[in-house]
Amino acid sequence: MSKCCEEYEDILIDIYYGETEMSTEIKNHLENCSNCREFLNEMEGLGDQLAIFDTDIPIDCSLVESAFTSVDQKEEKKRNIIDLLIFMSTAIGIFFVIFVLAYKGYGKYLLYGQISVFFLAPFSLIAFLKGRRLKEGM
């Protein structure tokens, strides 16, 4: 008895969930086999028990917001990396030009330029600091 009903268990499950039609063969079997009828009843009981889990879930709007924020953050990061690569290639380009200039013999002027920038640094510091303090409202 139990062996035959094990085969039927799978089909009964499918029938319970509406995946298969109940054929006349199975209907006849059910009329004779109490084990299988019990199995179907247990399925119903199982359904009732499992229904405890179907509680109402409160919608957490902050979670949805955070999802949007994280998407924005990821895009910003990608943007920053692309910009950094653009910057790096531009820098290499500039250096290449300077190198060529030096090769052609203009190295002296470049050196003068560097030295003057070096001395201008403290002045630029004061100018930038003032600008920043203004910007941040101090």
Place this chain on the structure above:
Amino acid sequence: MLEAELLGLAKSGDKSALKNLLEANYNVVYGYLLKLTMNEDFTRDLTQETMTRAIVNIKKFKGESKFSTWLISIASNLFKDVVKKKGQNHEDIDEIVNLDAGKDVEKAVLTRERLMSLKKALASIPTEMRQAFILKHYYNYSYEEIAGILHCPIGTVRSRIHYSIKKLKSVLDGGISNE
């Protein structure tokens, strides 16, 4: 507003339409992940990541299925990826904290016990099997739809669901006979 209208707006970049869509389907995704993982914290993280992925890929969604189904397949794939990365260390099952005490304290305690034993029963099923079972029993997707969501043949879906039900029965019946 109809889902189709909202979807059209969302695909063209309307952020609030997308937000509405996500909020409307929040229950579905969260509930599914909660039943799958049995852990609130893990579920929150997964739900947020699912929504992030949905936002990023919204233009790729063609609308041939329901929006909720699409979200569930994203969640299933995400879950699979996370499990693969973390290995099979099982997350702890939540002890149920919220007690709807109401008037009948005894009834509440009984419900809590039942809920806990049911949780343990569900947790005893391996996650792959549990996934198929949850999709069938709680969301009533057809075997074919489940096979599409989980990317596995229909036969596998059937056997997983059968296994889950038999395992559930044996665990729950075992509990009852112990009383």
Place this chain on the structure above:
Amino acid sequence: MNDSFSYWMLIPLFILLFIQGAWIFNDASKRGHNKWLWGFFGLLNVPSNLIVYLIVTRAVPKASPCEHCGKKIRHDYKYCPHCSTSNINFGKKN
């Protein structure tokens, strides 16, 4: 002869400037400053421009408008000094 001596020495200098410029660019983008301006500034001279950048960005704390009264609050303040509402931007590095 003097020329051939000078231009190969530029290579290590370029490497230094490149690293400095790239680092300043990255740091400025993380902190919300104008990365392009500071990046190219960092390519001009090492290490003086780096020192200028560090002082300018670290010495003045960032501030954003308070949502309640509109006056600017520093990001390392927990509460607005004018209207006492809590600062939403507290701890923000940007």
